[in-house]
Amino acid sequence: MNVDRIKGKVSTRIFIVFAALALFVIASAPVMAEESVSGKDLVEKARLDAEKAKSEAQKAMAEAEKALTEAEAAIAIAESHKEKAKEIKDNAMSKMVEAGYFPDDITLENKEGTSKAVFSHKKHTTREKLKCMECHPKLFIMKVGKDVVKKGRLTMEEMKKGKYCGSCHNGKKAFSINDIKHCRKCHPKSK
Ligand code: HEC
């Protein structure tokens, strides 16, 4: 083989390889371009979707905030009505007490009838300005003898634990049930 022929063959092969490469590039260029275009579209679409979702979320948030403000305003109105109603009820009850609707002195008697204590509504509500709620219904239900007395639960022992009269008559809010010099205040008829 002569050198020129070999050169010729080699350059032909090189040419073929280059030509094939060039063809491949030319053939794939539009595909690649298309791919990158649709990729851009996808990104743009996702961006638009995200923006839409964000604006919808913002709208929903604004609506929720508006509803909350309205609810709070309604609650404030309801609460002021409730306060007013309570005040009216308290005043009415105090008037009933003042008018003597409730026996001024209630006599509380133990089950066995061996002990008696007096309780004055007027002194506690009108004079001491205690609200009905401070005793009813958490300490006493509003019925003489129906609650603690008949059931035998209104005892000194319970009161010393801070129940019933003892929730106030503990030496802090009012004179103590434990002090011997105060027994007579509640048990005026005992020796
Ligand atoms: C310091 C506590 C206290 C306060 C304050 C108080 N009460 Fe009483 N109330 C009592 C006790 C004690 C009884 C008797 C409960 C029992 O026998 O179990 C009673 C009984 C009653 C009864 C039943 C009376 C009956 O004759 O059947 C009514 C009604 C009543 N209270 C209404 C009121 C009203 C209204 C107010 C507010 C204006 C008020 N009370 C404030 C302690 C209180």
Ligand code: HEC
């Ligand atoms: C704040 C009022 C109050 C004071 C103060 C008080 N008591 Fe009583 N006590 C009551 C009431 C109410 C009852 C239940 C009704 C009843 O049994 O007389 C009661 C019940 C009793 C009873 C009969 C039932 C039981 O629990 O044993 C005895 C005994 C008694 N007290 C003794 C005393 C003595 C002693 C003192 C003074 C150290 C005293 N009390 C101070 C309100 C009081």
Ligand code: HEC
């Ligand atoms: C919510 C609190 C409270 C409760 C419950 C309560 N008291 Fe009183 N009581 C007072 C206050 C306050 C005074 C006035 C201050 C003082 O005298 O230490 C008073 C005063 C009294 C007085 C003296 C009245 C006078 O002539 O000056 C007697 C008696 C009395 N209470 C009995 C009772 C009896 C009996 C009970 C339970 C059936 C009772 N209290 C429950 C708060 C209470």
